[in-house]
Amino acid sequence: MSATSPLSSPSPGPLTTKGASTNIVWHHSSVDRAARAHQRGHRSAILWFTGLSGAGKSTLANAVNSTLFEQGLACYVLDGDNVRHGLCQDLGFSDADRTENIRRIGEVAKLFVDAGVVVLTAFVSPFRADRARVRALVPEGDFIEIHCAADLAACETRDTKGLYAKARAGVIKEFTGISSPYEDPEQPELRVETGSQSLEDCVSQVIVYLEEQGIIPAAA
Amino acid sequence: MSATSPLSSPSPGPLTTKGASTNIVWHHSSVDRAARAHQRGHRSAILWFTGLSGAGKSTLANAVNSTLFEQGLACYVLDGDNVRHGLCQDLGFSDADRTENIRRIGEVAKLFVDAGVVVLTAFVSPFRADRARVRALVPEGDFIEIHCAADLAACETRDTKGLYAKARAGVIKEFTGISSPYEDPEQPELRVETGSQSLEDCVSQVIVYLEEQGIIPAAA
Numbered sequence: 001m002s003a004t005s006p007l008s009s010p011s012p013g014p015l016t017t018k019g020a021s022t023n024i025v026w027h028h029s030s031v032d033r034a035a036r037a038h039q040r041g042h043r044s045a046i047l048w049f050t051g052l053s054g055a056g057k058s059t060l061a062n063a064v065n066s067t068l069f070e071q072g073l074a075c076y077v078l079d080g081d082n083v084r085h086g087l088c089q090d091l092g093f094s095d096a097d098r099t100e101n102i103r104r105i106g107e108v109a110k111l112f113v114d115a116g117v118v119v120l121t122a123f124v125s126p127f128r129a130d131r132a133r134v135r136a137l138v139p140e141g142d143f144i145e146i147h148c149a150a151d152l153a154a155c156e157t158r159d160t161k162g163l164y165a166k167a168r169a170g171v172i173k174e175f176t177g178i179s180s181p182y183e184d185p186e187q188p189e190l191r192v193e194t195g196s197q198s199l200e201d202c203v204s205q206v207i208v209y210l211e212e213q214g215i216i217p218a219a220a
Numbered sequence: 221m222s223a224t225s226p227l228s229s230p231s232p233g234p235l236t237t238k239g240a241s242t243n244i245v246w247h248h249s250s251v252d253r254a255a256r257a258h259q260r261g262h263r264s265a266i267l268w269f270t271g272l273s274g275a276g277k278s279t280l281a282n283a284v285n286s287t288l289f290e291q292g293l294a295c296y297v298l299d300g301d302n303v304r305h306g307l308c309q310d311l312g313f314s315d316a317d318r319t320e321n322i323r324r325i326g327e328v329a330k331l332f333v334d335a336g337v338v339v340l341t342a343f344v345s346p347f348r349a350d351r352a353r354v355r356a357l358v359p360e361g362d363f364i365e366i367h368c369a370a371d372l373a374a375c376e377t378r379d380t381k382g383l384y385a386k387a388r389a390g391v392i393k394e395f396t397g398i399s400s401p402y403e404d405p406e407q408p409e410l411r412v413e414t415g416s417q418s419l420e421d422c423v424s425q426v427i428v429y430l431e432e433q434g435i436i437p438a439a440a
Binding site for chain 2: 030031035036039062063065066069072074075076078082083086087104107108110111112114115117137
């Protein structure tokens with residue numbers, strides 16, 4: 001489009017197709033993911049932290065995020081708490097709602113990846129099938145499943161939010177690990193022993209992996 | 221949390237509250253919006269382009285996005301086409317589904333704003349109430365409503381996607397401007413004459429506004 005043509009002129013790309021069989025077409029932005037990665041100096045990816053309530057997912061995700069931010073990288077944490085207040089406020093904790101919750105989060109994470117952002121998600125995400133669907137949304141290598149592998153006894157003993165006690169008392173229904181299953185990742189990219197290792201060691205394990213995969217540059 | 225403490229130690233913030241009355245709390249990320257703005261050198265905001273199909277919303281949003289990207293700013297376009305394929309693939313075009321579509325997009329835009337990104341959204345978004353709800357999601361000044369004000373006759377004559385012809389023929393139901401209303405913005409931050417002005421002039425109008433508002437630095 002020339003600088004002086006009216007904006008209502010046909011634009012290049014699929015939107016100009018006359019007689020398209022659908023009114024939904026992917027609009028190709030003129031700034032693509034490769035251009036963003038080139039400008040920013042790093043790739044984007046989904047770091048999908050999964051594990052029981054209290055296993056340390058948000059703590060680890062935020063610590064990794066801080067480390068990436070300090071290196072000047074584009075990064076952002078989505079977690080069950082902030083997303084549940086907004087995008088997924090209409091959803092509960094039934095199996096069907098959990099599945100829809102994870103689906104939406106996966107789609108949002110995909111948008112962040114397209115925007116060039118390393119997006120860290122911290123959700124219990126107990127079902128293998130739900131996690132597999134998110135993995136399938138993005139190209140191979142872009143979905144990094146990180147199992148925060150603190151065991152149930154440790155999480156329940158700790159119970160920093162008092163949720164396990166409420167679940168045992170039946171006040172909270174369908175609570176993962178107590179009254180709803182957690183399906184362990186079978187082949188996660190990373191398994192982090194968040195119940196026994198120090199936070200610093202857990203962060204290092206993730207950062208080293210990202211460097212090895214060429215997602216972020218090796219620290220100077 | 222000390223570097224050597226186990227990750228399962230209680231973390232600071234609301235997640236440590238015992239006996240919370242709910243299991244949903246906002247998790248305060250240690251990297252906040254202010255820190256991101258400081259690092260990036262610009263504020264974030266939602267640029268909400270609204271107008272009829274064919275009014276040039278996506279074209280203008282992508283052109284503004286390219287301009288921001290060339291200045292090294294964090295920016296991203298959400299449009300009806302890419303969001304409809306993913307996050308909102310379960311929604312149709314009934315009034316209720318349009319409302320839910322805009323709600324979800326507003327929540328996603330809010331997350332991008334929190335991530336420090338200037339997010340440009342290009343949706344017909346025909347209902348005032350839906351746009352007002354998105355405006356209410358973010359602090360004052362963060363929602364910039366941009367009316368792409370090409371008139372219906374111009375959009376229909378042009379009809380680059382052949383949608384108006386289909387709507388007139390009844391093939392597409394509930395098409396904005398034909399069989400579903402478009403409610404003009406009453407007090408948009410910007411009204412852009414996309415039907416008559418050049419793309420360059422439209423882009424300039426938006427960029428100048430962002431500079432005047434102190435959202436982005438003035439170009440050198």
